[in-house]
Amino acid sequence: MKKNELLAALEQRLGRLHARQRLGIEADHEAQVFGQGLNFFHIENWYSVHSVIRNTLKLCGLYWRGRKNAERIVVKTNHVPSSRLPAQFDGFTILHISDTHVDMNQRAMQRLAELVTGLQYDICVLTGDFRGATFGPFDAALNGMERLVAHLKPPIFGVLGNHDTIQMLPELEAMGIRMLQNECDVITRGEESIYLAGIDDAHYFRVDNIEKAAAAIPEGTFAILLSHTPEIYRQAAHAGFDLLLSGHTHGGQICLPGAIPITLDSVLPRRMGAGAWHYGNMAGYTSVGAGSSVVAVRYNCPPEITLHRLTRA
Template identity: 60%
Template sequence: MEPITAKAADILGFLQPDEVVRALDGRLGRVHARQRLGIEDEHETQAFGQGLTFVHLENIPLSRAILHVLLRISGIYWRGVENARKIELRRNVISSSRIDPAFDGFAILHLSDLHADMSARAMRRVAEIASGLSYDLCVLTGDYRGETFGPYVSCVRELGELRDALKGDIFAVLGNHDSIRMVPDLERMGVKFLLNENVALARGDARIYLAGVDDAHFYRVDNIEKATTGIPDDGYSILLSHTPEIYRQAAHAGFDLMLSGHTHGGQICLPGGIPVTLESNLPRRMGRGPWRYGEMAGYTSAGAGSCIVPVRFNCPPEMTLHVLRTSA
């Protein structure tokens, strides 16, 4: 079936709540779907004690108000807003002897932390840059919504507009800001989610494997063992995870490359790009850009959008073009 474009999605309308539940039952299986929905309903607004970190500032409305006041009093708020619109295109080369020569030069466009409904102007710039790029695959590593709870229709509409600027296959995972209820509408638009699943990518007789896990940071519904099912030991494999915090599990599971986001690179950083906080249990060297753990390469995107407050300081928003290279 041909992917539904944003305009077609507007004509068809969004699925109703009961239709979403039925779609998720069919997509995940009834037990998995009801468990996932139940976990989300119980915890989506929880500010303390849930997930990999104890405190979740994004779930505390007062934290946003305090940051807004402080930034406005300091006189730098509007400079931060302007910074948040200046998307940078970063390029990252990944070399490995395990990459089949057929995939030498394979390009992956990586978008993360779009927070599309509160970063609309940044999304226009992402679409503008993406429309002029050549790549083989697009991956999205979560956090599409600005809030962590509540309505998501405006977010999905923004993503629909961005979808029109993207080419080819698009694979995605969910982040801690996202509702599982978003999945059916986004998949109707041609965004394929990997919910503890994997897919083989083919070039002739050669294969590489792309896996994705459900949110591991807040909802803790990731299952790496399930995500690796069917991936051969000699197959080059890439893991999409919203958070890089599960880097140890991913490396020990045999993944060659892990693509993530979540940290925003700090979003508000000191001069020199030193993050005030990464809001994660993660070594700072893994908070932004390329890194390595054991035999596994990794990349943490600083994200294209902003959350809590729509500003950035000393940490430009980014979209990333990863290029696979076969090494001797």
């Protein structure tokens, strides 16, 4: 798709302001070596350091162990009880996949495809970071996502992460993924409904708009928010969401024994950096991700996909 055609398509899909804002920030980011704002000198953007980390791990004899760890994706189950859940949705199951970085580790993605094929779930949600790099070409990421989506059952919903370019949006949607860009969809069973909203990246691009995403959700109904980062937990809770599903942190990816993260690259309490948590009346879950970032290794933090089972409290 040519640049002017892409811009026209994105403006029609997202609105002129959102499309131009996201594309403009991406262009600014592409022009800088080390990123900007919170990500200035961030290791994700400082690509020369990636090979240094990789070579250091090889010299220490740890690299190949970390590579194998990154391929051992596990399936976790998380139970979400709620008195607000409609009776028709008791037992409703959500497959949650995050931070695939599909072009980083082909063996891990093959394992992921094998795992999802035999799972039973009602909907699948993808909470961003489909691409390995934070800028540059994205064809490999789109090809990898197309292979993965072939193994998933619809309906599939998704949001973009800080590694993803808005230019991927048309092709992701063409694969059958309903991308929620500060938008909301209704999921209906019989005469009862729940609401699923999603926001654009709030970590780097700062183009999230929870108010717009939640505008059509009636008061008192059960609502789920998809966000790449859990850092917007306060805003989500006070907006009345019952469940926040996110990723981004990788659980630290390289952790000390006991799954203690060295860094989470997020501004939030450490208890929210991985797994299930609560804030006020809202339940939350931060996936440690199915893929790996910077270097395709993991230590004391196995990659995961999660089945969230909603039940009436």
